[in-house]
Amino acid sequence: MTPATNAAPRRELAAWAVACALGAGLVLLAAGREWAVVRYGDSGGAALGEVALTGGELVAYAGPAALAALAAVVAVLAARGVWRRLIGAVVALCGAAPAIGVAAGLRQDAVLEAAARHSALSAAATATWETAAAWPAATVAGGIVLVAGGIVAVARAARWPGMSQRYERPDGTAARTGGADRARERGRDRERELWDAIDSGADPTADSGGGHAR
The missing domain is CATH 1.20.140 (Butyryl-CoA Dehydrogenase, subunit A; domain 3)
Structure with a gap:
């Protein structure tokens, strides 16, 4: 409403x-x-x-x-x-x-x-x-x-x-806010995975499908 x-x-x-x-x-x-x-x-x-x-x-x-x-x-x-x-x-x-x-x-x-x-x-x-x-x-x-x-x-x-x-928040606001929070959390998870890959010596930019064509 x-x-x-x-x-x-x-x-x-x-x-x-x-x-x-x-x-x-x-x-x-x-x-x-x-x-x-x-x-x-x-x-x-x-x-x-x-x-x-x-x-x-x-x-x-x-x-x-x-x-x-x-x-x-x-x-x-x-x-x-x-x-x-x-x-x-x-x-x-x-x-x-x-x-x-x-x-x-x-x-x-x-x-x-x-x-x-x-x-x-x-x-x-x-x-x-x-x-x-x-x-x-x-x-x-x-x-x-x-x-x-x-x-x-x-x-x-x-x-x-x-x-x-x-x-109280208007109807639907809480759901939209919850979705945005989950999106931010997923972004932070991907960022942590990226830094973990760098720390382990892996190339985070490499294609996960098997490498670049030469």
Whole structure:
């Protein structure tokens, strides 16, 4: 493979790594932002307080999944062969988990249950809640990027170069170099034979076929 043809897989691998890192970073960022607010009031409608809930509190595995995806991206760069495909599948799973979990985390019972863990006001007569749309949507988007990236890694990992290939010779160079080394070695052997013949008193220029015609 020439340097020109080898550059395309390297660029593809680099673009893949950047895209997956951005997807994981987006999920991680969104998990730390406010997704829902639960407001408590008494039976007369007087406000008693409110509880703000982050994405990580509603979808507890969103942040860890994003961190695992980042680690898997680094592992893909270092791995080769079937291991690279397996790690690509892990990237896809790390994206699917938070993307699917958004819907479950924003259900009314899930929101109220999460709020109850953070406040004793859950025993109040009434509770209302509202959710933000942007950060849950960002989590879904980041998860989709990771799922797509994982699928791409499974399908195309065999075409991507490994980290060690940066220091390897292009295909065929080693064979050509080995042939040149053998030719030089044969030349040195002939030179030694020539000097050995001179030392023994033989004429190295004489025709090996039986001498010169007279």
